[in-house]
Amino acid sequence: MTLPEIFISQITDPFRIGLLLALFATMLRTNAATGTVVPLIAGALFVAVIIPSTFSTAAAIPLATAVCVGIVVNAILLAIVYAGWRFYVRSKR
Numbered sequence: 685m686t687l688p689e690i691f692i693s694q695i696t697d698p699f700r701i702g703l704l705l706a707l708f709a710t711m712l713r714t715n716a717a718t719g720t721v722v723p724l725i726a727g728a729l730f731v732a733v734i735i736p737s738t739f740s741t742a743a744a745i746p747l748a749t750a751v752c753v754g755i756v757v758n759a760i761l762l763a764i765v766y767a768g769w770r771f772y773v774r775s776k777r
Contacts (some may be wrong), residue, residue, distance in 0.1 A: 687744055687753065689716075694750075694757040703731050704758060708765050724766075728758035 685693075694700060707727035711720060734756030736747055 687749075690750065690753050691757065692744060694754055695760065697735070700731060700735055700754075700757070701761060703735075704728070704761050707731065708762065708769070710771075724762055728762055729755065732758050774775065 695746075707724070711718070711723045711727070714723065732751050735752035736754060739777075
């Protein structure tokens with residue numbers, strides 16, 4: 685499996701998207717106590733490691749490669765969610 689194929693499969697993974705949406709919703713609820721950046725970084729790293737560790741989709745993909753691509757994918761997805769949230773909050777005013 686090539687790097688672009690790994691990227692596409694991870695960015696379209698509904699389980700990953702659901703976990704990141706739940707992470708973002710949790711961050712919004714605990715924002716006053718924990719802030720924004722640290723929970724999102726910790727959660728994105730957790731999701732990037734836990735998914736390839738528990739689901740062995742292809743043995744040909746090294747774990748380190750799947751985790752590194754997962755970190756990039758999680759950062760992109762969280763940036764999209766955060767931008768959408770900021771747009772929603774600003775348009776609500």
